[in-house]
Amino acid sequence: MSVWAVLAAAGSGERLGADRPKAFVRLGEQPLLAESLARLDASEWIDAIVVAAPPGWEEPAILLAEELGCGKVSACVAGGPTRAESVRLGLAEVPGDAAAAVVHDAARPLLEDAVVERVLAALSEGWDGAVPALPLSDTIKRVDGDAVVETLPRDELRAVQTPQAFVADVLRGALDGSDWTDCASAVEAAGGRVKIVEGDARLVKITDAADLERVAALL
Ligand code: CTP
Ligand code: MG
Secondary structure (H helix, E strand, O other), X not given: XXXXXXXXXXXXXXXXXXXXXXXXOEEOOEEHHHHHHHHHHHOOOOOEEEEEEOOOOHHHHHHHHHHHOOOOEEEEEEOOOOHHHHHHHHHOOOOOOOOEEEEXXXXXXXXXXXXXXXXXXXXXXXXXXXXXXXXXXXXXXXEEOOEEEEEOOHHHOEEEOOOEEEEHHHHHHHOOOOOOOOHHHHHHHOOOOEEEEEOOOOOOOOOOHHHHHHHHHHO
């Protein structure tokens, strides 16, 4: 079974507010993109990688992959205006006979191979997709403006991360032009069965400057 990774790195990083796209902001000694790229390349579960780079940054992304010696990088495409579109463009470079697609956010640099193993194991069990998730520690309320509408049952809620794994054809069929915030939502809406597996607290998503500092401290 061949497993392809699509690394979503094409966002502009508006909330981080740097002078360049988030994937090229420094994390330690390297651009942020380097961490997830090197980890995917070193993964024993991943056969090939497609990077969706910020438009205009394909060349620096390829150079970075070369510098890091990431021999699994098969293509680097310019991403689209939304994450869903970037994933769709990346997936277009994944060959039709690929068995599984693992979609990961470059904004979550601290990827452990055990998480990749967990999401892929679910596909072997017959699930259409699998997502890593953590239980919530805060109570979550549905609101309307500043009024509480209801308190949601916390036991039934999970915070979902990436990498997310899918049967490649299922993901391809599900990404239909809507702006899904995560790939699993698209697969769920298309009737796919998605399994929740144990997430990883280190898979923090870097959104703002404080997140960047927090993750740098964990490197
Ligand atoms: N992403 C992408 N293409 C887009 C938007 C986002 O590939 N058009 C990727 C980002 O590069 C990131 C992941 O999706 O790795 C999660 O997105 P987010 O954290 O929102 O990153 P940005 O969209 O870059 O940040 P912001 O929303 O603050 O602009
Ligand atoms: Mg965004």
